[in-house]
Amino acid sequence: MSANVAAAQTKPLEGGALWLAALMLAAANFLVVLDTTIANVSVPNIAGGLAVSSSQGTYVITSYAVAEAIIVPLTGWLAARFGTVRLFVVSMLLFGLFSVLCGFANSIELLVLFRVLQGLAGGPLMPMSQTLLQQIFPKEKAGAAIGLWSMTTLVAPIMGPILGGYLCDQVGWSWIFFINAPLAITCSYFGWQMLKRFEGKLIKLPVDAVGLALLIAWVASLQLMLDEGKNLDWFSSPEIVALAIIAVIGFAAFMIWEMTASNPIVNLRVFRHRGYWASVLTISLAFGSFFGATVLTPQWLQSYMGYTATQAGYATAMSGILAVIAAPIAAQMSTKMDPRPLVFFGVMWLGGVTLFRSFGTSDMGFWQVALPLLFQGLGMPFFFVPLTGLAMASVETEEMASAAGLMSFLRTLSGAFATSLVTTSWEDKASYNRAELSGFVDATGQALQSLTQSGMSTETARGMIDQLVQSQSIMLSTNQIFWLSGLSFVIAACAIWLAPRPTKVADTGNVH
Template structure:
């Protein structure tokens, strides 16, 4: 940094202006994180409204997550070219515009297109809101800035399913997107008025266009392959084979280019640190498992357990209550003790609860579903907070920004991939279970005859038996997915021991 840049550094804000600006930045982070979960309970409503299957409806989740993940590595370059405040305000306004268009979409293809654009606009909001919060607060109040940012990051995923459920039940699904519009426009206007004095100097630096292009190609090809595989009969389809080849070649070319490029869009060299790659492996496996189960739960509750979107939202959001309460304790612990046992216990706790959930039955009440999710929340801060600190402590100080961006990219990408894998496996296993149970549900035809003797027609009796069969097939499939997810958590917990004991504490304020 030059002397002129140092002298041009903006002063922190004070008094009421400081807290108004902090609320604007917190609101920006809130809506960006909220949109990763608000659509989870809304998938059945969206699928019904657009006349598509529930598995196709999950494209609304994965398209946003992949687009957001692709933008994160670009945030540093965009901030240098445009200025941090201009990037933040521009992202906020565009996020609102694309939210408006998402609600107006009349087909799944149009909605997915606008969700991609919404994700591209929303990607910089989380890192930029954190960067600007740390800039506007005086050094002695840095803890308050990080605390405010962390609380919105934890509360938004809790509010997402509840808000999504209420809006779908009380109004209609487009409102899960339209609710962003007044917030983003108000925050965009207020943010510019309050933060323009905090603008950073702009630099004319080159972007790694080849690396970015390869990143988009292999990630998009892999995600489309996962989303469309079931519908196109996997590798019996020439399209799926072509997508797989594109993803493999694109990924290999991306690795080679990024490892040899002087200014890569994704700095893969940070993987030379054992503590870092072990942390990224752990968070990718654990977050993918968590997000996959989180997406599956409301679909199962709404489609086969008779829950409304609001009830499914309340049940799903239980996992965040204890997480918010435990987070401050974990933040203190993680700076005083070896973080690896904390991560191990946290991820194993998540795995244990998920394995317990693999014994679910069709006659469970609300609290039998919700209580395991409530207690699952205890493990979330134990895995997320110290794991971020361990990853950042494993890299050189000048690599922290790149390492944080790459970790965020991998976390978001693992959630998107897990969503596709879980929803596909769920339906495939349900079909297999259905075929397996057909011969055992009423082998002698006794139940069918009893139903007919009670006054039912043959068609009505057969239909009732088929509904029972489908319900049990889905329940078995749901339990099988929970079991596999629980095992994935256990593997993730063990992976943390591949990391060496950290020799220093990192400043995790640079993590996105």
């Protein structure tokens, strides 16, 4: 990186060119973050369009997240081997190409394949956009550059559900992918034209091929097991048993290999720092809880509450409004005080709001759904910003890049795992609740008799009672998932106190 920095210092961008480059890099980051949330509200439309179940539709989310998580540990090696600017430009072009292929996919298998490739292309873009921003900006303006980058990271999750909902309702789900192409082409063209002179000397570093293969094997096996478990009746299926065995053996082999390899793809030695592993435990539990609930909300609203994709998008996006407002305050406070109370407050706030949401009813109006999500956003920056700083302050300076990559990998992976667990549990609990309620609803037959006496046919009356039972079963199941997510937040909040009080403040400029 020193060669890149030197190049940036000898030929700096100035004035309009500097800010145009900054906007281009911020737009690239915006695009990648947008794609993590734009599909959330689109799952029912995609599932309907491809004639698959909603749980299968969530593969669109989990496949992208897992692929993105797997490529993150390779970003440093790819940047050194091919160059930061080349990696950024090629990743941007491939991201646009695979986005278009996602839009043209006519089966769930093809769509998942192209989402995996899209995730592999998009994974390096977040850290590369941030690295390049730091290279092109003079030190006195670095704060403004990172502020611009951070704002896109916060605004994109707000825009994702709104844009996804609008496009699904107005033109079709394919357009949530097609819209990436023009911006990807523009960013890659201007990125190369403006930034190619900042390319540094290439370094041929060895890659941990065995570690990478073991990583892919256990992560993919575990994710497939979670995704397919319900459809195949879990461990009564030989396929699920085989996937479980591969995941367990692969994980054990991966741990042993990475602890003994001279050039590991994932530096597990950073877990010797108590502050780091406590921070990673907190962020994995909290982000998994948050992402799982975020994926569930639009599915529930569209499938059982009568919301359009646009309405569900507006409701889901509410959580980002106060997050954007509170972010500068959280960043300022995290540099002046012990970050642990801030993290505890942020995560406990998220847990409290999620527990409040577990008392929902099937006749709630839009604002009864949206207001808790609006207030939930207040806790997000107090959870994420100081927690990142605490984790990086806990490791040695030379370990920061490895620690940041590993934390990003586990955060993204926890979101993918939580999505599978939540959607599977939601349907399982709904089936169980339906069986329980069926034994209590109209046991004497009085309701059926009353409806038939009012003029309804027996078949219509039974259909109405059945619909009521199904609606309440789903509502109970949704509340139960929110309750479990809330408890997970509470556990995550308590976990931060396992970390010691930090003795230094980390420079998190290189953290993604």
